[in-house]
Amino acid sequence: MTTSPSRSLVVVSAGLSQPSTTRLLADRLSAAVDRHLRDAGIEPHLEVVELRDHAQDLTNHLLTGFASPRLQAVIDRVLAADGLIAVTPIFSASYSGLFKVFFDVIERDGLAGKPVLIAATGGTTRHSLALEHAVRPLFAYLNAAVVATGVYAATEDWGGVGVAADGSLVERIDRAAGELSVAVAARTSPAPVDPFADPVPFDQVGRSR
Amino acid sequence: MQFGVFSVGDVTTDPTTGRTPSEAERIQAMVAIALKAEEVGLDVFATGEHHNPPFVPSSPTTMLGYIAARTERLILSTATTLITTNDPVKIAEDYAMLQHLAGGRVDLMMGRGNMGPVYPWFGQDLRNGIPLAYENYALLRRLWREDVVDWKGSFRTPLTGFTSTPRPLDGAPPFVWHGSIRSPEIAEQAAYYGDGFFHNNIFWPKDHVRRMVDLYRRRFEHYGHGPADQAIVGLGGQVFMRANSQDAVREFRPYFDHAPVYGGGPSLEDYMDQTPLTVGSPQQVIDRTLAFRGFVGDYQRQLFLVDHAGLPLARVLEQLEMLGELVVPVLRREFAIDRPAGVPGAPLHPQVQAARTARAACAATAAAGPVATVSR
Numbered sequence: 001m002t003t004s005p006s007r008s009l010v011v012v013s014a015g016l017s018q019p020s021t022t023r024l025l026a027d028r029l030s031a032a033v034d035r036h037l038r039d040a041g042i043e044p045h046l047e048v049v050e051l052r053d054h055a056q057d058l059t060n061h062l063l064t065g066f067a068s069p070r071l072q073a074v075i076d077r078v079l080a081a082d083g084l085i086a087v088t089p090i091f092s093a094s095y096s097g098l099f100k101v102f103f104d105v106i107e108r109d110g111l112a113g114k115p116v117l118i119a120a121t122g123g124t125t126r127h128s129l130a131l132e133h134a135v136r137p138l139f140a141y142l143n144a145a146v147v148a149t150g151v152y153a154a155t156e157d158w159g160g161v162g163v164a165a166d167g168s169l170v171e172r173i174d175r176a177a178g179e180l181s182v183a184v185a186a187r188t189s190p191a192p193v194d195p196f197a198d199p200v201p202f203d204q205v206g207r208s209r
Numbered sequence: 210m211q212f213g214v215f216s217v218g219d220v221t222t223d224p225t226t227g228r229t230p231s232e233a234e235r236i237q238a239m240v241a242i243a244l245k246a247e248e249v250g251l252d253v254f255a256t257g258e259h260h261n262p263p264f265v266p267s268s269p270t271t272m273l274g275y276i277a278a279r280t281e282r283l284i285l286s287t288a289t290t291l292i293t294t295n296d297p298v299k300i301a302e303d304y305a306m307l308q309h310l311a312g313g314r315v316d317l318m319m320g321r322g323n324m325g326p327v328y329p330w331f332g333q334d335l336r337n338g339i340p341l342a343y344e345n346y347a348l349l350r351r352l353w354r355e356d357v358v359d360w361k362g363s364f365r366t367p368l369t370g371f372t373s374t375p376r377p378l379d380g381a382p383p384f385v386w387h388g389s390i391r392s393p394e395i396a397e398q399a400a401y402y403g404d405g406f407f408h409n410n411i412f413w414p415k416d417h418v419r420r421m422v423d424l425y426r427r428r429f430e431h432y433g434h435g436p437a438d439q440a441i442v443g444l445g446g447q448v449f450m451r452a453n454s455q456d457a458v459r460e461f462r463p464y465f466d467h468a469p470v471y472g473g474g475p476s477l478e479d480y481m482d483q484t485p486l487t488v489g490s491p492q493q494v495i496d497r498t499l500a501f502r503g504f505v506g507d508y509q510r511q512l513f514l515v516d517h518a519g520l521p522l523a524r525v526l527e528q529l530e531m532l533g534e535l536v537v538p539v540l541r542r543e544f545a546i547d548r549p550a551g552v553p554g555a556p557l558h559p560q561v562q563a564a565r566t567a568r569a570a571c572a573a574t575a576a577a578g579p580v581a582t583v584s585r
Contacts, residue, residue, distance in 0.1 A: 069414070196423070202397045
């Protein structure tokens with residue numbers, strides 16, 4: 001008996017209100033990725049994380065240096081995921097503080113090589129390049145494999161009036177989801193490195209210097 | 210098993226009175242804490258080493274030498290000695306001298322410090338933290354074990370025909386613990402040499418503590434120093450006690466809420482749940498500490514932090530009395546139960562070991578009769 005291959009993805013949404021536009025965009029992206037992966041014969045497992053639910057634990061992590069068990073479970077799932085969809089509202093011309101804190105507390109190499117779709121919401125199309133000048137460099141620093149299309153949704157995009165030069169919001173969601181699906185399908189995540197399980201032998205460190 | 214206290218040596222305002230002790234008061238308070246530790250029957254006093262305010266203990270062997278002169282049995286240690294930014298030659302000399310003055314009642318815990326600028330202040334580069342810890346310690350070991358050393362490394366001037374003086378007391382160098390909170394490289398280093406590993410777990414959840422200690426134990430065995438369960442492990446823990454646990458919580462809460470290391474973060478209750486902090490009755494402290502064995506195995510040294518968060522000296526001394534009277538005697542008894550025969554105690558200098566054996570023999574003679582004596 002053969003089972004179809006599967007991939008796990010975590011959708012990180014930094015929206016603050018309930019309901020939030022950021023979550024709405026996250027859900028549309030999730031649905032599109034789900035469809036693309038199924039079309040490719042892959043069983044997707046998507047999980048949405050609302051950072052708002054972990055805001056207190058994230059602040060505590062900054063202050064104490066360790067994650068609460070609940071936050072640690074989320075971080076572990078992100079580290080183990082085959083792909084990531086990261087969606088933030090644009091505040092003051094950049095990602096929100098809550099969004100940044102989450103990626104600040106993830107270990108430095110935790111996202112290296114991981115396919116990531118970046119997306120953002122804002123009140124006006126004037127902030128659309130915040131994705132490119134703020135969010136993309138953040139993930140570049142983390143050595144994540146960010147797909148080419150970032151999806152920015154201004155309020156007007158939801159009405160369909162603001163059709164950007166590169167197509168409507170629906171078209172951009174579909175294109176980005178397709179890119180992420182290809183990247184995720186092509187890659188099996190290596191198990192996260194555990195420095196406590198497999199230390200670099202002392203004599204090797206000595207020799208390498 | 211050894212029980213003791215370790216002090217960071219921070220000058221912290223008492224949030225309930227707004228009063229900040231002077232440096233002079235804090236230094237004298239650290240001495241008073243050490244003397245009280247001996248008086249109430251604890252085994253170890255360890256001081257931090259810091260080179261920036263609000264900490265006072267920049268000169269550990271000066272303080273420990275003074276305490277050595279005023280105590281008889283207490284083991285004097287550090288938590289930690291900065292192996293990265295101190296010259297290993299000076300560490301070798303200072304602690305050998307202290308060993309002579311203290312009759313061997315000395316060991317050390319190596320550490321890398323808690324603040325980046327200390328490195329440039331002492332002419333080093335923070336990015337070399339681990340390589341400095343490795344190279345400096347390798348030299349320190351040789352200086353204590355070889356009478357004449359020729360040495361060349363990356364971080365200090367070479368040595369040709371150098372003899373570190375005084376030589377270690379009776380040719381037995383101080384025992385060394387390696388302290389690490391989260392660096393697997395340091396657990397690996399401790400295991401490689403068969404030295405002790407002290408995991409300062411006071412700010413960490415037990416799953417992390419378990420993984421760090423397990424790594425050290427496995428690698429200790431890997432390097433041929435003996436079975437993993439016989440590796441030399443130390444743990445921290447911070448406590449505040451009152452006879453009634455509600456009183457302890459009520460009294461300690463303002464200290465917790467305003468402490469530089471705790472304040473503004475999780476609630477006292479969450480913090481107690483996630484780290485070894487225990488605010489409650491002596492029995493709660495006993496239960497909590499005994500539970501450490503469940504996830505790190507039988508271990509050798511338990512150090513409590515009691516002078517934290519701006520608590521005034523009088524309250525700290527009360528804590529020490531409770532530890533000595535109500536907590537540690539029970540812990541000694543309980544930890545001895547079911548302790549496998551092969552698990553060693555923390556290594557002692559031969560002079561200290563001999564003095565203990567003599568005292569135990571003396572006590573056994575004095576208590577001659579049909580009383581079963583339990584060692585340690």
